[in-house]
Amino acid sequence: MTSTSEKKNGGKLSRIQLENRATITQAALDVFSTDGYRGATVDRIAERAGMSKTNLLYYFGSKEEVYATVIEQTVEEWLQPFADIDPDGDPIEEIRKYISIKLKMSAQKPEASKLFANEIQRGAPLMGKFLRTRLKALVDEKADVIRSWIDAGSLAPVDPYHLVFMIWATTQHYADFDTQVEAILGSAVRKPGFQEQVGQAVLSVVLNGIRPRDE
Amino acid sequence: MTSTSEKKNGGKLSRIQLENRATITQAALDVFSTDGYRGATVDRIAERAGMSKTNLLYYFGSKEEVYATVIEQTVEEWLQPFADIDPDGDPIEEIRKYISIKLKMSAQKPEASKLFANEIQRGAPLMGKFLRTRLKALVDEKADVIRSWIDAGSLAPVDPYHLVFMIWATTQHYADFDTQVEAILGSAVRKPGFQEQVGQAVLSVVLNGIRPRDE
DNA sequence: CAAAAACTTGACTGCTTGGTCAAATTCAAA
DNA sequence: TTTGAATTTGACCAAGCAGTCAAGTTTTTG
Numbered sequence: 001m002t003s004t005s006e007k008k009n010g011g012k013l014s015r016i017q018l019e020n021r022a023t024i025t026q027a028a029l030d031v032f033s034t035d036g037y038r039g040a041t042v043d044r045i046a047e048r049a050g051m052s053k054t055n056l057l058y059y060f061g062s063k064e065e066v067y068a069t070v071i072e073q074t075v076e077e078w079l080q081p082f083a084d085i086d087p088d089g090d091p092i093e094e095i096r097k098y099i100s101i102k103l104k105m106s107a108q109k110p111e112a113s114k115l116f117a118n119e120i121q122r123g124a125p126l127m128g129k130f131l132r133t134r135l136k137a138l139v140d141e142k143a144d145v146i147r148s149w150i151d152a153g154s155l156a157p158v159d160p161y162h163l164v165f166m167i168w169a170t171t172q173h174y175a176d177f178d179t180q181v182e183a184i185l186g187s188a189v190r191k192p193g194f195q196e197q198v199g200q201a202v203l204s205v206v207l208n209g210i211r212p213r214d215e
Numbered sequence: 216m217t218s219t220s221e222k223k224n225g226g227k228l229s230r231i232q233l234e235n236r237a238t239i240t241q242a243a244l245d246v247f248s249t250d251g252y253r254g255a256t257v258d259r260i261a262e263r264a265g266m267s268k269t270n271l272l273y274y275f276g277s278k279e280e281v282y283a284t285v286i287e288q289t290v291e292e293w294l295q296p297f298a299d300i301d302p303d304g305d306p307i308e309e310i311r312k313y314i315s316i317k318l319k320m321s322a323q324k325p326e327a328s329k330l331f332a333n334e335i336q337r338g339a340p341l342m343g344k345f346l347r348t349r350l351k352a353l354v355d356e357k358a359d360v361i362r363s364w365i366d367a368g369s370l371a372p373v374d375p376y377h378l379v380f381m382i383w384a385t386t387q388h389y390a391d392f393d394t395q396v397e398a399i400l401g402s403a404v405r406k407p408g409f410q411e412q413v414g415q416a417v418l419s420v421v422l423n424g425i426r427p428r429d430e
Numbered sequence: 431c432a433a434a435a436a437c438t439t440g441a442c443t444g445c446t447t448g449g450t451c452a453a454a455t456t457c458a459a460a
Numbered sequence: 461t462t463t464g465a466a467t468t469t470g471a472c473c474a475a476g477c478a479g480t481c482a483a484g485t486t487t488t489t490g
Contacts, residue, residue: 014457014458014466014467016456016457016466016467017466017467020467034336034337034338035253035337036251036253036254036333036336036337037254038250038251038253038254039251039252039253039254039337041446041447041448042447042448042449043446043447043448051468051469052468052469052470053447053448053449053469054449054450054451054468054469054470055467055468055469057448057449057450058466058467058468058469059467061449062448062449063447063448063449092425092426095425114336117332117336117391117392118251118336120391120392120394120395121249121251121329121332121333121391121392121394122249122250122251122254123249123394124394124395124398128394128398131394131395131398131399132398135395135398135399136398136399136401139399140399153427154427155425155426155427156419156423156424156425156426156427156428158416158419158420158425159412159415159416161399161400162412162413162416162417162420163416163420163425165385165388165389165392165396166385166388166416166417166420168388168392169384169385169387169388169392170380170381170384170385172384173380173381173383173384174380176332176335176336177332177335177336177380177383177384179335179336179338179339179343179346180335180339180346180350181380183339183343183346183347183350183351184346184350184351184354184355184376185376197374197377198377200374201373201374201377201378201381202377202381204371204373205373205377205378205381205420205421205424206420206424206425207424207425207426208371208423208424208426209371209420209421209422209423209424210307210310210370210371210373210378210421210422211307211370211371211422211423212368212369212370212371213371213428229436229437229487229488231436231437231486231487232436232437235437256476256477256478257477257478257479258476258477258478266438266439267438267439267440268439268478268479269438269439269440269479269480269481270437270438270439272478272479272480273436273437273438273439274437276479277478277479278478278479
C-alpha cells in the first residue's frame with residue numbers, strides 16, 4: 001500500500017518526502033499521459049522531476065507504483081464534478097454545469113484525461129475493478145437521477161447511460177485529441193474565447209440537438 | 216515507400232507476399248491498438264501472425280514501417296464515410312447515416328479506432344502532417360456543407376466543426392472506451408440489439424437534444 | 431528437373447530499460 | 461556539534477528489445 005520508502009515513524013511523511021513525491025507524480029503525469037504506461041521510462045520521469053532515477057525509485061518502489069499513485073489521484077479529481085451532480089437541482093442547469101466544468105478541466109489538465117484514456121484503451125489492467133465497482137455504482141446512481149428527471153418531464157426521453165457516455169466522450173475529446181483539434185482548427189484553439197465557444201457549441205447540441213425547432 | 220523485400224520484378228507482389236503482408240498487418244493492428252506503438256513488440260506481432268520475427272522483418276523493413284502501413288490503411292477506410300457525406304442529400308438523413316455507419320464500424324473494428332486514438336494521443340508523430348493537410352481540408356469542406364445546410368434552415372445553427380468533433384468523439388467512444396462501457400453496462404453490450412440501442416440514443420440526442428420539445 | 435529466386439529461421443548483436451547496491455552526502459534531533 | 465537516520469547518486473545487472481546475418485528450405489521458372 002505505502003511506498004517502500006516507508007520508515008519507522010508511523011506513516012507520517014517528512015517535508016522532503018512530501019515535496020519529492022509531489023514533484024514525481026506531476027512529472028509522471030506528464031510523461032505517462034503522452035507516452036503511455038509502457039512507453040514511459042523511469043529515466044524520463046526522473047529527468048523531468050529533476051532527480052536521478054535511483055532517487056525516484058527510493059520514493060516509489062517501482063514504475064508501476066508511480067503509475068498507480070498517479071492514476072488514483074487523477075481519477076478522484078476527475079470524477080468529482082460527476083458525483084456533484086445534484087438530484088434536486090434544475091436538470092438542464094445541472095447538466096450545463098457539468099459539461100462546462102468538464103470542458104474546463106479538459107482545457108486545463110489535458111494530461112489527466114489522456115492518462116485515463118490510455119489506461120482504458122489498454123484494457124484497464126489497473127482500473128478494471130474500479131470501473132466495475134465504484135464507477136459503475138456511481139453511474140448507476142446518476143442514471144437513476146437522470147431517469148427521474150425524464151419521468152418528471154424535465155428532460156427528453158433518452159437512455160441515461162448513453163447520455164453520460166456522450167457527455168464524457170465529447171468533453172474529453174478536446175483533451176485526448178487536442179493534437180487533432182489543433183491541426184484542424186489551427187491557432188484558433190489558443191485564442192482566449194475558444195473554450196467558451198466550445199462550451200457554447202457542445203451545450204447547444206446536447207441541449208437542443210441539431211434539428212431546427214420551429215418556435 | 217515500398218518495403219525492403221522489394222524484388223526485381225517491378226513492384227508486383229507474389230502470392231506469398233500478398234498473403235503474408237495481409238496476415239502481418241492484421242496482427243499488427245491487433246497488437247498496436249492495445250499496446251500502443253512503443254508497447255507493441257515485433258516479436259508479439261510475429262507470434263500473432265504465426266511466423267518468426269525475422270520473417271516479419273523480411274516483409275516490412277522495420278517496426279515503424281509496419282506501423283505506418285497499418286495506420287495508412289486504417290485511416291483511409293475510417294474516413295471514407297465522412298468523405299461520403301452528400302451535400303445534396305437531406306441534411307438530417309446524411310448525418311443520421313454517418314453516425315450509424317461510424318457506430319457500426321466502431322462495433323466491428325474497435326482496434327482501428329483505438330490505433331488511431333493512440334497515434335493522436337502520442338501527439339501524432341506520424342500523422343501530424345496528414346492531419347494538418349488532407350484531414351483539415353476534408354473537414355473544412357464538410358464544415359462548409361454543414362454551414363450551407365444551416366443557412367438553408369435545415370439544421371439548427373451550430374458551429375460545424377464542433378458538431379463534427381462531437382460526432383467523432385461519441386461514435387469512437389464506444390470503440391476506444393469499450394472496456395469502460397462494458398464495465399458499466401455489463402453483459403448488455405453483447406446482446407444483439409445493443410448496437411441499435413446505442414444508435415437510437417446517440418441520434419436522439421444529436422438530432423433533438425435533451426431539452427424536451429413541447430409539440 | 432535443375433538452378434535461381436523467393437522465402438524462412440535460429441543465433442547473435444548492440445542498445446534500452448527497470449531495478450539493485452553500496453557508498454556517499456545531507457538533514458534533524460538531542 | 462554530534463550522531464544516527466534520511467536522502468541522493470553512480471555503477472552495475474539482467475531482461476527485453478529491434479534489427480542483422482548466414483545458412484537453410486521452399487517455390488518458381490526456364
